[in-house]
Amino acid sequence: MNQVIELIKADVKKEKPAVESLGFGKHFTDYMFVMDYNDEDGWHHPRITPYAPLVLEPSAMVLHYGQAVFEGLKAYRAKDGRVLLFRPEKNVARLNMSCARLSIPQIDEDVVLDAIKQLVELEKDWIPNEEGTSLYIRPFIIATESSLGVHPAHEYKLMIILSPVGSYYGDQLKPVRIYVEDEYVRAVPGGVGFTKTAGNYAASLKAQEKAEQMGYDQVLWLDGVERKYIEEVGSMNIFFKINGEVVTPKLNGSILGGVTRDSVIQLLQYWNVPVREVRISIDEIYEAYQKGQLEEVFGTGTAAVISPVGELGWKDIIMELPNAEDPDTIAKRLYDALTGIQLGKTEDPLNWTLEIK
């Protein structure tokens, strides 16, 4: 049973930013969605209101104990003007999975999907048209209760904000340079690595800074127990093409199950390209590299879709992947297929897009 979403109109509309100044998550639209939770009423009062600052008690629990989860997905403007979402139900389901681990009350997924659709419909003029641009959708839930006792909060806010974005890494298929982190750890089985919770990102910043100081773009995380199995990249999942077969680390409780990751696996299967979810160590990757069998490395994520990796640094070893810019790689084929589907340019064989009208 869907709740009716109240609309509170904005008196003034903002000027839309020029496409070249978009960046990522810097500009926000005129409206946002808000819904509240308390123990008595459950999730209640869904509403679309003018985008405005939040008023929080200094003792709001999210600021102290980090009970916060989020999602990220995009609305695309098709060439024919249609507005498309890509598998939004996956993001909403994952939001609830994150909530479960972080002791946040479950939400009605239909209400959140409905909120995303109504908000994007209302703000569709904010979806930029240019290649590689989109309207980024950020649903998030924070604990708002005023209390310094460590316990699951009794009050929360779910909000959805929208940001017109350029491509996350600039030119999308420019190969990225990745550093294999062997000092810091992102997550461990039994922890919260499989969720999109705020603390995972805070914990990752130091390694990211270190990688950037060494001239790399992002970090490749190893597992926290044996410190040798591949997990994921800073903001992406990771795939390797080794001797004709595509492999990616299997979900193990410390890896985020990306929607793009899942889509890549399904597309490869649909194309009859061999793909497997495996437990794979950095030593095995290096061995394949030395044998000349490491044919491609690429990251997958909502922000960048597909990012070919041009260089993998591990301790003193540098693995170069010179074909990262080739036009006939699996990475390029996946990028074209996914963006084709997302932008309504090509057929959608697995029925992934949802048109907003």
Add this chain to the structure above:
Amino acid sequence: MNQVIELIKADVKKEKPAVESLGFGKHFTDYMFVMDYNDEDGWHHPRITPYAPLVLEPSAMVLHYGQAVFEGLKAYRAKDGRVLLFRPEKNVARLNMSCARLSIPQIDEDVVLDAIKQLVELEKDWIPNEEGTSLYIRPFIIATESSLGVHPAHEYKLMIILSPVGSYYGDQLKPVRIYVEDEYVRAVPGGVGFTKTAGNYAASLKAQEKAEQMGYDQVLWLDGVERKYIEEVGSMNIFFKINGEVVTPKLNGSILGGVTRDSVIQLLQYWNVPVREVRISIDEIYEAYQKGQLEEVFGTGTAAVISPVGELGWKDIIMELPNAEDPDTIAKRLYDALTGIQLGKTEDPLNWTLEIK
């Protein structure tokens, strides 16, 4: 070089709560301390202002990526009316250590110490008098920059809020029941377990809920790699008295180095009671229990000072510690000594208190 702290006066003062309704972190005083950071000015504009809600952008980074650290310490009212802090320089140093791991700019520790002193001096009428009560001091730093890109923020706020508190667990020396968690993991070497960052607490809630459902008060965490070495309790460090010797897990990168933990070790050394920081497994604890050598278990922390453990549940095993309520335990002696020093009732042989005047 200390910066001058501006004072913005409150027009209205709140009514102080009755001592029996204090609880923990539910009531806040009339003033708070605030200081801002941006890349251009560094940490600037230290000020004491009326306690008031915070205004944050919905895109404030703390709400999405959890860049947040905090501290907790207490101001005590001595019997002779003096106002005492307990080793506040340790908390301020730990705050900076947390900042370093979370990519938050370092603060001038003298400024924060000075802020604590001035704020507590101004609010000293809020310090309750009754046994077991105190004024809890919560310094915290949050990333306030509006941005959805994952990177260390360029803007922060440091705030200090004060809350008159009763005792955290109710009657302080009532033994607590602890459950040894073997499914969820709190932290792992290479991660952020040694810091007081928000995400550590969010990640702990699920296990705490599970323990409470089983009738326990708190969780005892095992290490995240081998899942057998003792780490810490939900909001405390842990000590065991085995065959006359006191042991506690040594700091290993995933355990929080508590100020009370350090004080307990120093006091025991001062008393010539054998004490060691060790790597100790739950199997070793159980073996000692079976041999009748597990004489005491107790937690240490700012909130509860010393909490004797009356029962330790591990899988199907229940280890009962019937002497937890005895008057002649090490736990009781430590509790009396620490609270005696904190309340100015006894000598302060290690020079731990700082009088605010």
